[in-house]
Amino acid sequence: MSVGSCNNCDIEILDCLTPKFDIERFGMKLVGSIRHADVLLVTGIVTRKLLPRIKEVYDQAPKPIVVIAIGTCACTGGMFKDCYTFKGPLDQVIPVNAYVPGCPPKPEAMLAGVVKLLNK
């Protein structure tokens, strides 16, 4: 879910589904509805308009769910930390299980983060 990102991280997430960095090897696939999902990937700083919406989406997901913050913006706010619409890094809004820093993180870094969570 993109809560105010520049969409670069979203493009890199879609790269994970392509044949070069195939994520279906680990048995993961893209689902259309939050109610079928086990992993919620969040990109972007949490803007003022999207703050109630990310909370709503998190409430709609059936627990147990894993939240991964993708990109520097989601982890700490990055260079937009002093912006007027910045409403806190992601872990002050919803509980986060893993952080994948990078601007944007390479698909290998995202896969490494996911595999670390799987092995835990």
Add this chain to the structure above:
Amino acid sequence: MGKEIFYFLIFPGLLFSGIVGGFLSWFDRKITARVQFRQGPPLLQPLYDFIKLLTKETLIPKNGSQFTFLIAPVLALFGAVISAVFILLPLFGIKTGFVGDLIVIIYLLNIPSLSFMIGALASGNPLAAVGASREMKLILSYEVPFLLVLISIILKSGMSIKLSEIIAFQAANGAFIGNISGVIGFIVALMCIQAKLGLVPFDMAEGEGEICDGITIEFSGTTYALVNLAKYIMLFVLPALVVGLFFAGMNFEGINILWSVLKVVLVVLLVTLVRNTNPRVRIDQAMRFFWIWMNLLAIVSIILAIFGL
């Protein structure tokens, strides 16, 4: 009484169809991945998915009818298991006292699709209502060509509507796929199965990304696990029905076991390849396709069957 429970729950019923359906669903995902130059999921992936879904919490939407929403996946699973039993018992050559015939099978095969629709409409989500309305239109479209193909099969097998007699006729006189009307009928039946299973090019009811998994959007946890299990069983049952109608069923003596298994896998392979090479069509294009072209082909198949070709 004990034998009937065994048939419904274990042997060609819930357990057996569930396991074989899970294997065929893995096969479908693996072939899809290989065609796209990827690796695919590991073999037990459908089992892992099912067990994982059982351990997640089930969320019930506030705005719908809650009892109907919860009972719909159970009805779908029930319909899938019952049609599995009535299709697989004649296919495996098990003689029972039931004089079931094709009409009962057609009725029972409609129960899963209708239950998904009822569940989607009971959830109170507008995207699910869009998916359910598309599913309704799709059911109206693919039922008629399928029935016409069944008429051509009945004409060719000497006016018998029991599945066991159709298979026995083919064992004596050669499989129905051998003649021209059989080939045309098989093509129409394949397209109707593709629509019934909700696979591309006819998956506009469960449109991933467009209406966010429309018809199954509100199911989560155990209800979604039952929905998936019903889909796995349908992926096994419908190709098995096509094998029984066109490819002379299954035969379990010696080397014919391998040949029977390969026949079902071949039909699933054709379904997967059609799924991978086509885009999704709109609902009006699908209705035009089924009402005009598939009906024409089915009528041609009936005329050729009357002439004995």
